[in-house]
Amino acid sequence: MPAAAEWAHLIADAAANGTAFQGPATVYLSLVITTPSKTVAGTEVTAGNYGRKTFAQSGWTNDGAGSLSNTADVAWLTATVDYDDDILAVEAWSAATNGTRYWYLILATPKTIVAGQTPKFLAGDLVWSAT
Numbered sequence: 001m002p003a004a005a006e007w008a009h010l011i012a013d014a015a016a017n018g019t020a021f022q023g024p025a026t027v028y029l030s031l032v033i034t035t036p037s038k039t040v041a042g043t044e045v046t047a048g049n050y051g052r053k054t055f056a057q058s059g060w061t062n063d064g065a066g067s068l069s070n071t072a073d074v075a076w077l078t079a080t081v082d083y084d085d086d087i088l089a090v091e092a093w094s095a096a097t098n099g100t101r102y103w104y105l106i107l108a109t110p111k112t113i114v115a116g117q118t119p120k121f122l123a124g125d126l127v128w129s130a131t
Helices: 005-017
Strands: 026-032 053-056 060-062 067-070 087-093 101-111 127-129
Touching (some): 101 127
Antiparallel strands (some): 060 067, 067 127
16 A cells, blocks of 8 residues: 555654554545545545545454455445546545545546446455555
């Protein structure tokens, strides 16, 4: 999983100072329509009825080899209009709006969302890998 610059800094700071690092219990997942990078967030969806999805950090399963995947389906609200463009990535944030971006996942296959559809990732669809 690529870490955003601020998140990488927090981890490095903890490691350099020999202190424990504890991530947040909950993050807010956003859907973005441009490709994010370590230093630049993607452009978040702005279409009707969209909002970030609260996600408990306990909702991951660890394969023991450096990868995590979601243990349950993750669904946003049903779209009331077509989304601006295809969903290219999912990002994790510290707040429902604004906040600190922690990490992101670029999707292998973009998702098109039209009015009446519910953006959703089934259990195991979101795979975050350290490799």
